[in-house]
Amino acid sequence: MEDILYTDDYFMQQALKEANKAFNEDEVPIGAVVVVNNKIISKGYNQTEKLNDCTAHAEMIALTSAFNFLGAKYIPQASLYVTVEPCLMCCGALYWSKLAKIVYGASDEKSGGLRFFKNNDGEILTSKWPFHPKTKLIKGVLENECEMLMKTFFKLKR
Secondary structure, three states, rough: OOOOOOOHHHEEEEEEEEHHHHHHHHOOOOEEEEOOOOOEEEEEOOOOHHHOOOOOHHHHHHHHHHHHHHOOOOOOOOEEEEEEEOOOHHHHHHHHOOOOEEEEEEEEOOOHHHHHHHHHHHHOOOHHHHOOOOEEEEEEEOHHHHHHHOOOOOHOOO
């Protein structure tokens, strides 16, 4: 029996499942999964309210779990899938993680960390690349689904 090679869409759907957990717990609905060799090794969703910790972002929780699972502080063989563009704090953690690939769904014009590294045309400057030099960035995977979950959450808050 052959192993199934999963797509970025598949792994983003798994991150969306994590984001829905956050939504159901009245947390900002962002979810993340870390993948190595086509397998999810860790998951996370925002838990800032639950843990009373402003650093308890989906990415941070998923990364910490991945480090513990692999017994390593760098994970250059891993990919992170997150439903929303990482904030500046998470960009820093992702830099130090030395990930192979970062994939996000919806952009975040207000709190996304990538805005600090862009030119006037909105392109990330290669001279200010915020991640490890070998890290590949893919944006807009299941963007509409990721964006809709955030919009629904904040609409219910108003």
